[in-house]
Amino acid sequence: MSGRAPYGLVATTCAVLMVVLGLLVSGEGLSGPDALADEWVRRSFDTDLLRLLVLPTEAYVLIPVAVLAAALRLLGRRKPEAALAIVGPLIAIFANTWVLKPLFGRWKNTWLAYPSGHTVALVAVLTVLVLLARPGVATVVISLVGAVVLGGVTIGMIGLGYHYLTDVVGGTFFAVAVVCATWMLLSRVARRRAPVLSGG
Template sequence: MSGRAPYGLVAVTCAVIMVVLGVLVSGEGVSGPDEFAVRWVERAFGPDTDLLRLLVLPTEAYVLIPIAVLAAVLCLIGGRRLEAVLTIVGPLVAILANTWVLKPLFDRWKYTYLAYPSGHTVALVAVLTVLVLLARPGVAKAVIATVGAVALCGVTIGMIGLGYHYLTDVVGGTLFAVATVCATWVLLTWAARRRAPVPSDG
C-alpha cells in the first residue's frame, strides 16, 4: 500500500466537504435532507427498535476494537509494521479529534448532546477505511468495501430511527473518518521515508 496520492487528495477533499457541511448545519436546526430521512425511516421501519438497535451494532466498541486489534496483529505477523500502526492510530486520532475538537467547534445539538459529526460513524468508518486500505487489490478489497457500505447504510438507518443522529451527522462522520485515516497514512509513510537510511555512494 503506497502512501502517495491519491490518499492526500482524498483526505483534503473529504475534510473540506465535511467542514462546509458542518458550517451549513451548525446549531440546533435541521436541514431538508435530515427531515426527509427521518420521515422515510419512520415510514419504512416504524417503531421496531429491536431491529434498529441491531443495525447500529457495528458501531459498538466491543465490535470494532477486536476487529482493529486482529487487523493490527495480522499486519505484525506479516511484517507490515507501518500498516499495524495505522490500524490503531488512524481510528484513535479520528475518534479523539472528533470528540474533543469537531463536535464543540460545530456546536450542533440533538437533544442534550453534540451530534455533528457522528462519533458512532467516525469509529465505524475509520476502522472500515483502514481495512479497505490494508486489503490487497482485487476481490478482497471489493468485498470489504461492499460489506462496509452495506453496514454503513444499516447503521445510518438505525441511528436515524433511534433518534441518535441526523443524516448529515452520519455524512460528516463518514467524511471525517476517511479524511483522517488517509491523512494519517500519508504522514506515516512520509515519516518512514524520512527515517529510511540513505544508500551510500561509496
C-alpha cells in the first residue's frame, strides 16, 4: 500500500462534506431524507432483524478485527500499517465523541447523534481493511462486503431509533477522512525514517 495515493484529497473532500451536512442538520430533528428513511425502515423491518443488523458496530466485533489486522501486519513487519489498524479508528472515535458531537449539537432523544459514533467505529475499521488489502480483487471484495454491511447497519440504527440517516452519512464521511489522513501522515513518517534506518 502506498501513502502516495491521493489520500489527502479524499480526506479533505470527506471532511468538507461531513461539515457541510452537519451544519445543515445541526440542532434539528428529522430532515426530509431522514423522515423518508425512517418511515420506510419502520414499515419494512421487524425488531429482531434490526438488532441483528447493528451487531457489526459492537466493540466485541470491531476490536478483534482491528487487532487481528494489526497483528498480521506486525508479522509481516509492516509497522505503519499495523499502527493504522489501531490508531486510525481510535482517533476517529475519540474525535467524534469529544469534539464533533458536542460541536454540532444534534440531539436524538437524550443523546448527541451527529455524526453517528456507531458508524464512525465501523467505517473506520472497514476503511483500514480496504487500505490494507492487496490492490485488485481483494480490495473490490472488501469494499462490496463493507458497503453491504454498512447498508444493513444503517437500516438497523434507523429502525431501532439510534440515529437518523444523515447521522450515518456524516459518520461515514468522517471515518473515511480520519483514516485516510492518518495513513497519509504515517506514510510520511515512515518515508522520512527509511533512509535513517537503512543508513544505520
